[in-house]
Amino acid sequence: MREFSQLLDALVYTRSRNGKLKLIGDYLRRTPDPDRGYALAALTGELNLPAVKGAAIRGIVEERVDPALFYMSYDYVGDLAETASLLWPKPVDQPPEIDDGTLGISAVIERLQGLGRADAPGALAQMLDHLDASGRYALLKLATGELRIGVSARLAKTALAQAFGLEVDAVEEVWHGIGPPYLPLFAWAEGRGAQPTSENVPVFRPFMLAHPLEDLRVSLEDYAAEWKWDGIRVQIVGVAGETRLYSRAGDDITGSFPEVAEAFAQAGVLDGELLVKGEAQGADEHGGAAASFNALQQRLGRKTVSPKMLRDFPAFVRLYDILFDGTEDLRQHPWSERRLRLERFAQDLDPGRFDVSALIEADSFEALEEIRAGARDVAIEGVMLKRRDSVYLPGRKTGLWYKWKRDPLTADCVLMYAARGSGKRSSYYSDFTFGCWTAEGELSPVGKAYFGFTDEELMWLDRFVRNNTLQRFGPVREVEKSLVLEVAFDSIHESKRHKSGLAMRFPRISRIRRDKPAAEADTIEGMKRLVT
Template identity: 35%
Template sequence: MKAFAALFLDLDRTNKTNEKVELLKQYFSSAPDKDKIWALALFTGRRPSFKVNSTQMQQWAAGEAQIPDWLFRESYNSVGDLGETISLVLPPHNNTLTEKSLSDWFDYLRVLPSLTDEEKKIKILEAWQQLTQHEIFVFNKLLMGSFRIGVSQTLVIRAIGEATKMEPAIIAHRIMGNWKPAEISFDELIFKEGENDNDSRPYPFYLAYSVEGDISGLGDPAAWYAEWKWDGIRSQIIFRNNELYIWTRGEELATDKFPELHILKNLLADGTVLDGEIVSFRDGKPLPFNMLQTRISRKNLTKKILQDAPLAFIAYDILEAGGIDIRPLPQQQRRENLEQLFNTMQATPVAHLSPLLVFAGWEDLKTLHTQSREHAAEGFMLKNKTGAYQAGRKKGEWWKWKVNPLSIDAVLIYAQKGHGRRTELYTDYTFAVWDADNTLIPFAKAYSGLTDKEITEVDRFIKQHTIEKFGPVRTVKPELVFEIGFEGINKSARHKSGIAVRFPRILSWRKDKKPTEADTLENLKNILELYK
């Protein structure tokens, strides 16, 4: 545990990519096999649930520290992170207990779901008494799940590749799928080819970079395919050994969430893997993403939900045919294979081939690009006809060319402290626009888009102009105006403004504007009417 706790803290202290890779590489080169598989599980979102209640954790920690609940709450509001607050208030313990490894602690915790609340309390207090302050902090992260450390899966794959002298693409494929850290070793997962392969395993998704500069910089337009960039859920449809699997880009096996697509089991040839987008779809065309959003989090898909939010899969690549990995083939050849598949496949309203756009030159494409939102698209995908299907985000052969975000000027009204290296800074903001009664109505939260220097300035303003405190949230004097960008907009009964925006972020700090010059709720509603 000491080694993993040190890794966690070192990673949290740096924002330099190469330093993070080197730290991960050292860990995966030296840690015991059982610890490496658990570390990999944590970095790839496979932490098991231990069913602990955060309120009870606060009470147990306050009792152990012998401080009143109000003092713990004030400490929590100041620190902004429950796991870290607990580690700071608990008294130090001097003991000679045997050091437990990372895997030992997971073995220790796996019984928690079956225990009573009192038994859980005893178990957790015993753990806190065996750990140092930094180890308690990391232990709490493992226990409660808020495991945000600024390490992407791509960095982990790169580090393991350097530590094992293996190709990152091979590692990326082997760590995907439905493996469990308690049931497989690091050696079995990474080194034994085919040993842990299973029919459901997807391929690593190929991710595009945003177009840099003018589109004509890509050279000869005849060397490129252009498609609409659909606004949906990136997914792979896998059909192997008479079973259908649906994986999302977030590595979630989501077959049961999309029952309409199960008909593909009767239409695809065995050993087929398609890459594409699951979108809301009606009357032969895609619908805005918010239609799909209404059913994503539902556990039970009723007949009404399926009728109100119909969907389809739009395929734009084929990765496996006849059980053979064809990703190394040129894009043009894979496209021909995909078109042949759809030409021979029985037509169905839930599966469509992503159309290629016809254009004579870049100027034609620029004109067509302005029509993206009319087609429920975010812009274009540009794919080099000679390129292979790669793993992860690579520059050169796939580019995304998105339309400019929708935007509106809004006033900062609430703030909350961030996490990690921003624990002491107010970086989570709530923004509002004016309604007809000259009242500020909150409509969006955002925490990205400012430089470190701007964050420091805003943090200073918040601390000097706090009006009220509600737990960790501060009400701020409404003086700062920011341009807020977003990708989509829709009606929402859950929000006071009646409107929800998708992917809000800060585009700029409008120091040239007074708060009275910020936009209105009516402006937001006008945008909604244009793009609903």
């Protein structure tokens, strides 16, 4: 555990991307199996220890530390693992710190994986007794899977590839078909084994992504325009009689949408947007009927789906691209050819579960602008622009695909509550809850946001929260209802889970309205008129 804790410490204090790549790469080269594989899983968010949750950690800390002291410290530090590791008091008769095989990463993980939620907290407490503060921090971060140290999954995979002279895209190709501790992957990397393949296994392939269009204009002779739908990006993989659905992050969501998987009996890999059918919305020249994202949310994250859910919120996929036709890899073919192959492939699919996203016919870029302006009237998020000769490459590649999202909606809201952030923002109040006025003159929350502002604005907001606190509720502060924030958001929907009856999608703070009185902020009634 000591080597891993030193890696985490170094990564936290290293801002350079190249510096982080070297730190991870050096660690992976010198650390033996299976410890390095489990460490890599933790860095990429692929490690799951369901028996250890935040509540369990809080529980074992409260047995050793005065709860009031713990929560005051937690409020100040803002990170559960850091707070617990610093406050943890070891028994007087406890032997000094050890870091033999019993506290190696693999030993810790294998022990915790074999315990249930009733036994895991006690075992975790015993481990904490044998570690110093740095080791305790590493153990808790490892156990909860919430590193938040400024390392993305892509960066960790890139570090692996660079450390062993591999192509990162080749690593991504087989990543989801192996799993922690990635023994075949490291055997290949060190020349001790063959390159893992995805043959006969329905593995995830990294998506091709788009850059924001911003102020750029492109020629429609070189680029095809296509609708960007307001659902979730999915990949449908059919291999050897088995079908799986993957989210953009590579998570297997087949169980949440069994009707889609059951309807796909072909061999191939398709890229598309998962949507829920609507009665009328979007049923025109844009394509078949698709409900708003709010309807799709009723299905997301469910491990089991009831017959009523299947009936009330039927899912389907609007197809964008084809990666494999049977066993034939089409990713190096130009988009124009793949589009024709996709249209042919889709002819044999269940039309109730699959259709092809419509292309947009426009004589000029100016005409396309006018067409895009009507995107908010249906379940459309904007427009995609794809080079007709582009091959399908993982990640964002400059000049190939662009996303031209519809303009955001804005509302003037009043700041109501604030909480500390996490990681680098743990010392600042950076998570803000805001509301609008009801007919009775009360403020009702309509959303939360933690980005959209500059570092300078964050420091100003933090000072405002500290100087205008009315009450404290654990880590949350209620503030004087005097500051107006201009909030940008993609859409707003009805929600039974929120007191206001409304929920914003992708809210972010676009401007601090110090010039506007709180009484002139928007109303709940006005917000309801924006519901789609």
